[in-house]
Amino acid sequence: MSKRHAELPLEQNFPGSPASKKARVEDETGGNSGNGAPAHRASGQELEQDERNGNDILAAADLEGEELQEAAQDVSESSDIDIDEEAPALSAPKRQTQPMEGYGDLYLDTVNRSVLDFDFEKLCSISLSNINVYACLVCGKYFQGRGPKSHAYFHALEVGHHVFINISLKKVYVLPEGYEVKSKSLDDIKYVVDPHFTKDAVVKLDREVHDAWDLSGSRYRPGFVGMNNIKANDYFNVAVQLLAHVLPIRNFFLLHDFPTPGTPELVLRFRTLVRKLWNPKAFRSHVSPHELLQEVALRSSKRFTLTQQSDPVDFLSWFLNNLHLSLGGSKKPSSTPTSVIHAAFQGRVRIESQAITAHSDTQNARLVFTESGDIKSNVTPFLILTLDLPPTPLFQSANRESIIPQVPLTTLLNKYNGLTASEKMAHRVRHRLLHPLPPFLLFHIKRFSKNRFVSERNPTIVTFPSPRSLDMSPYVEPNPEIWPPGEPIMYDLVANIILDPSVAAPGANEDAADKGVNAASGAAGSSTGAGAGSEKVSWLVQLHDKAVSAENSRHQQGGAAEQQHRGSEWLEIQDLFVKRAESETLFTREGYLMVWERRKVSGQKGKSRTK
Template structure:
């Protein structure tokens, strides 16, 4: 059957121009499109009405969907705020590279506090306003820093992670060299040559207020009751190999505890600080979270308990092993070996002395230690006849005899003897046990421990080993830091009417000047080496004297 010829040629129906876009097409245009389609295929009014109706309905449905999409897009454009389409400058306008830099107020800048946004309390992508010192999150058109720039008129901000400085709301980065001192305060880093000269050169510096200070001998802010923390950190900051490690090593891939401690140590030894003191707030907040608020800035704790927790957690954070010794810098500095001999106490009638060791049944073991505990003799209940010994005194060598391997001690139902083993660690930590608890009260032993700051011979307390150390040759240790305790009477509403408040201080040695300083929170004062023992020593750090011919590390 021959096909019926078309009424019009295809070239006359379909023009050369492209069809209009779907976005601008209307319902009337859709009807014209259907009519054209009918003419092209030779269908007139006698064509299949059902197919035509279905096609027309589909065309109408398509166009209505396009119109609804267009209407929703126009509505979104109308509701969109103006700042979402703000264009950011890639560079400052020519001739205005130092715009707003004169508004920076360095006297209000304090980067010691925890990096949290002052509005959202988020620690992600935090910027510091260099005009007022507040922290804000982000710098985009919807960020808190952007709103702060528009609302208050503060335009210069520094990123606390990358240390890049930006101008808002324009959004460009500032490349001026005049901001290098601000970037240095965010994360102070000294060169290796500067670090090695800290203990050799007598270097003084001045803060922005014109106050002179000595790097490394600066006060630490006591936020409420964190003086125990300040004393321990000051003592650790003057242990040379530990300080050099945290000042020079790249610890960016370590935990937050390690990074924040490293920053605090570098701020204590900052030679170009804006202020002559530091605040431990950032590290304290991290310790409070990690210890489940066992150690925080609101409640006073025991310095030795805190030091034990801190050393163990830092050891693990630095990749140290729980079983293998000497796997971190902390263990290589403080860890030593101790021989323990123990024997069961039996109720024998012929045993005249409970603490007398018998030849048989002696158990020996070797343990590792990070700190040595020294026990004080019991304080006398009454004064002597001449009323001289109001406060009892004992030499340090007497309480060190606990580790001579001869003097036994009774613990529960066992007698024990202790002896140090070679080699001794480069630094020794002594804990003088002053506090004891019974079922009713906590007691404090006020006995004064007398000592000399130089030349403590540890050879009598070490088991001889000719392979490691010549017999009879002394092993000298010098005092580096001494944490002291002071009890102050305060009025109280309790029945007794008075209570004791603990005050913790730290005495540290200045190697360059060969002088001593006593640091109590923000107060730094000189101290005489001859009178250091007059305080109640609680935690002592002793450094092993290097042999002749060996240089200092």
């Protein structure tokens, strides 16, 4: 049986077929062309017929591609017109990489240096973020970022403050335009954000007296400026002032450049604070330690804060150890110093202990203590040497206000002569310093003791004949290989932290304050230092001005025309107050922590440790 030939193609018999759908879609798309006339589209039947007739299929495909491309271009142009019609009337200004010609100093007249204060922690005033912080040079507030959606950008649009400085990069930008300002007139602000020093300038700090003036015209001495006591952080202020005048530590933090990404925040903030203390171009004659205090409170788990009084020695011990580790120092004892902290303060002491046993004497009916024949000796490194005060007299005269116990400093140092013994936990202990002594010695005069009921302060005055020429050779075990026997080892006083007993503890009666007894709360725990419990004390520091001392020495060596002195060589700083102090009255106050610097002697062994 023969096949029946199809009369119509399948596309015409079934209008719902995919081929017919494709043709309709193409016709509709072509009908939306710009001229309004439907574009000619080759259907599947026509293409098949062309193939049968031998026409070029590739040429037809190219023609179809060109038509599709023209249609897509028309659609994109129409969409652009719609977007332009829907755009708002006000749009954000375009970002500029540089100011327009002749407008490089635009908005710089709005910079207000009197309100700028870069001592506080660099946090955005809105988001409290410490990332990419900018400071407004008009109002002094901190904002995050400078992009079109940042807080600094909105601040520029809403308030009209246009000049901002990046705190970390020290670059100045104008917002909302976004270009960088490279004017030399802003270099003083960049210097205040992060002061920097040269080697020649650091060498002259202790040789020449250079007074400076702040924005208000007040004169101040760089390095001897007051520090803000926010609430109860005077213990922190005196410890930082003390460290800022220790020569190797000061020079290290003034000159060393720390890599910002890999350096702990404690080191960076302490470096910035030391540089601000010695800044000769400061806008104010005082410094606020708020930024470093926040980091200390975080690292110490709220042990040392700005709202609660603490012991300067406790804080200094914690701070020196953490600063040593942050600088890459080793936790294990080492024969050579592994950081500038140990190079300045670490020494060695030999401790000998004998056990004491108690037994009863049946013949005399009394208790007898005997020493063990076994003596244990070990060598221990130290950073701070503790000096024990003798107990206050049990019975006082009627004129007790005018009688204050006194003891020489050399008597307290006999603790380290290797002969004087002290009893501790059923052991008799003797101490002896070993060579070589560190370049700087820290003496802690232990004034506070605590029993179950009260915390007592010992008001005994520690006297010394002169702030210069303290001989430490009697307290060091002889070692001819390091230091010749019999040669003196001289130390000079650098700083002296003073306890001010004028502030009594809350709730302590007048009689207890006169005796140096303050009430301690039950929450004080085992702390025996200043600030334990509810006790409140005040601190100040006395600092030696080496530059004035050097000029006075030059004047004495000069002729009769150069006999005029610059004044006293000592300054007393209590919070924001700075005044001169006479060297003859240094020991008339209750000293708590002293720093003595080893005198350099040319041509002697062991001098390398003093450098």
